[in-house]
Amino acid sequence: MFSIGEFSKVTGLTVKTLRFYHEQGVLTPSVVDQQTGYRYYAQSNVETACVIRQLRSLDFSLADIRQILSSYDDEADILEYLERRKEAVQEKLRECREIGSSLDQIIAKEKEARAAMKNxxxxxxxxxxxxxxxxxxxxxxxxxxxxxxxxxxxxxxxxxxxxxxxxxxxxxxxxxxxxxxxxxxxxxxxxxxxxxxxxxxxxxxxxxxxxxxxxxxxxxxxxxxxxxxxxxxxxxxxxxxxxxxxxxxxxxxxxxxxxxxxxxxxxxxxxxxx
Amino acid sequence: MFSIGEFSKVTGLTVKTLRFYHEQGVLTPSVVDQQTGYRYYAQSNVETACVIRQLRSLDFSLADIRQILSSYDDEADILEYLERRKEAVQEKLRECREIGSSLDQIIAKEKEARAAMKNxxxxxxxxxxxxxxxxxxxxxxxxxxxxxxxxxxxxxxxxxxxxxxxxxxxxxxxxxxxxxxxxxxxxxxxxxxxxxxxxxxxxxxxxxxxxxxxxxxxxxxxxxxxxxxxxxxxxxxxxxxxxxxxxxxxxxxxxxxxxxxxxxxxxxxxxxxx
DNA sequence: ATACGGCCTCCAGCAGGGGGAGAGTCAATC
DNA sequence: GATTGACTCTCCCCCTGCTGGAGGCCGTAT
The missing domain is CATH 3.20.80.10 (Regulatory factor, effector binding domain)
Known part of the structure; x- marks a missing residue:
């Protein structure tokens, strides 16, 4: 059993984040002291925390993560989620590229003008x-x-x-x-x-x-x-x-x-x- | 002079957004009726609105936009802003690519496994x-x-x-x-x-x-x-x-x-x- | 006894708005 | 002049994924 501070060090998630995940029903500590409200985490919570970290690093939303955790325990089962996520990322990528090239254009134009001014x-x-x-x-x-x-x-x-x-x-x-x-x-x-x-x-x-x-x-x-x-x-x-x-x-x-x-x-x- | 609804149609910004921009000091209607609180926009506001649209489409924050609008009226002057923005976009792009390739890897692995299962x-x-x-x-x-x-x-x-x-x-x-x-x-x-x-x-x-x-x-x-x-x-x-x-x-x-x-x-x- | 650190809950705030309630306004028509 | 219907106003809550702080409880070392 870990106290929330220890668990935070183990998993690399901040205490605040852990409390938030608890509130969101994403990562529920295995024991909560009824008297004091202290949260205590078990070993099995460490694994879940790792999965959550992985999924968050892929930028899954907490809602998705909650669903995934509640229903699945194998990557094969979440292929749809992964592919949806991939499409969203592709879309974001497209947007970023578009913005980037617009910025490049504007910057290039301005720099040319500046050079013309100088000479x-x-x-x-x-x-x-x-x-x-x-x-x-x-x-x-x-x-x-x-x-x-x-x-x-x-x-x-x-x-x-x-x-x-x-x-x-x-x-x-x-x-x-x-x-x-x-x-x-x-x-x-x-x-x-x-x-x-x-x-x-x-x-x-x-x-x-x-x-x-x-x-x-x-x-x-x-x-x-x-x-x-x-x-x-x-x-x-x-x-x-x-x-x-x-x-x-x-x-x-x-x-x-x-x-x-x-x-x-x-x-x-x-x-x-x- | 346009009422907020008319101005919304002209600029393509929603009424909600216009009110929000007013509150944020980004786009202040040229007349506000003291009695009724009605906002009235002038022609000059249309131009500002266009600039804001452009800058938002480049994903500038409202804080940046407020600063830009208050100090500048020429692209040459905001080169620094543009370049900062560009770097941020590049960074985002890198992140997206990273996430995308991770997803690809996981998906590919899963699909291979699925194919192996099938045969x-x-x-x-x-x-x-x-x-x-x-x-x-x-x-x-x-x-x-x-x-x-x-x-x-x-x-x-x-x-x-x-x-x-x-x-x-x-x-x-x-x-x-x-x-x-x-x-x-x-x-x-x-x-x-x-x-x-x-x-x-x-x-x-x-x-x-x-x-x-x-x-x-x-x-x-x-x-x-x-x-x-x-x-x-x-x-x-x-x-x-x-x-x-x-x-x-x-x-x-x-x-x-x-x-x-x-x-x-x-x-x-x-x-x-x- | 007391000090200190860890933990609790609750509230506020970030960005960029969206949704909706309830009330006031405007212009046209009857 | 009154009514109607379309606009508009302010105010508050919601979204996401946390972060920060206030004020108070808990546990232990000295």
């Missing part, structure tokens, strides 16, 4: 951009509506997105309400090319080349200043600019927050006709 | 067993102490175990207290062979061959009957039996329960000298 000079640069496969939705109207286009692409290509969203501007002048633009996102090469689908999304190769580029920090409605700056540079250098021009959203509204517009980062890219 | 004739068979790499601990004394040997091997080779535990009997006669036997478990071929280590475990190849075998169902102390049966058969057939003989524990005490001895399955294998 940023906010001066016009000349560089070259590679060709890439993109999915795009051509739209006419207000720039503010581009979100619908991106949502459309996101819905359709979800996992196959492999780069930052950008906008192609087909207008040669600034238009407020009747702009002609295309919301685009680079996609993996495993996606099939094709004409414009019913959904309005076209998948095609976008060619690269030399370009002038300028990183813009701040809200979108201040992009004008950066456009002026880059256009002035291009004129000064005698570059002939191709249409459409690009606006790459390095850091825009996030997946969690709408984001602080002052921290938005956008790169304007203008390909040079050679 | 069992409980008659002496002739068959052949393959060679295998084993880890063994030679012991002298009582059979009942073999558990220590198995525990030793289990501790040392854990993940590399690839078959059922068995005992090699080096005695030609039955001995109670001073038996000479070896607790063995097959291990993966990736394990290095070697002499007897300090721990007493020896890793070596055990050769196979033709044998007579008999499945025994029931407690170990009734093995004698099955031994008698198989020996009689061997004598009848004029087989010359090799020492040591083997006792393979198809189903013994389990990982959870000590198990019901009446359901134990043990195969006696005796190699034939040719």
């Amino acid at each position: 940023a000079t906010f001066e016009v640069e000349e560089k070259s951009v590679g060709a890439m496969l993109i999915a795009g939705v051509r739209m006419k109207g207000r720039y503010g509506d581009c979100g619908q286009g991106f949502a459309q692409i996101g819905k359709q290509f979800g996992r196959n997105i492999c780069g930052k969203a950008f906008l192609l501007h087909y207008d040669n002048e600034y238009k407020e309400d009747d702009a002609d633009f295309e919301a685009c996102i680079p996609v993996r090469s495993s996606v099939e090319k094709g004409g414009i689908e019913k959904s309005g999304v076209s998948v095609r190769e976008l060619s690269g080349g030399r370009c002038v580029a300028l990183l813009h920090k701040g809200p979108y409605d201040e992009l004008g200043r950066s456009y002026a700056k880059i256009m002035a540079y291009a004129k000064e250098q005698g570059f002939n600019i191709e249409t459409p021009t690009r606006e790459v959203y390095i850091k825009g509204p996030g997946m969690i927050f709408k984001g602080n517009p002052k921290k938005h980062l956008t790169e304007i890219q203008m390909l040079i006709k050679e | 069992a004739t409980f008659e002496v068979e002739e068959k052949s067993v393959g060679a295998m790499l084993i880890a063994g601990v030679r012991m002298k004394g009582r059979y009942g102490d073999c558990g220590q040997g198995f525990a030793q091997i289990g501790k040392q080779f854990g993940r590399n175990i690839c078959g059922k535990a068995f005992l090699l009997h080096y005695d030609n006669e039955y001995k109670e207290d001073d038996a000479d036997f070896e607790a063995c478990i097959p291990v993966r071929s990736s394990v290095e062979k070697g002499g007897i280590e300090k721990s007493g475990v020896s890793v070596r190849e055990l050769s196979g061959g033709r044998c007579v075998a008999l499945l025994h169902k029931g407690p170990y102390d009734e093995l004698g009957r099955s031994y008698a049966k198989i020996m009689a058969y061997a004598k009848e057939q004029g087989f010359n039996i090799e020492t040591p003989t083997r006792e393979v524990y198809i189903k013994g005490p389990g990982m959870i329960f000590k198990g019901n001895p009446k359901k134990h399955l043990t195969e006696i294998q005796m190699l034939i000298k040719e």
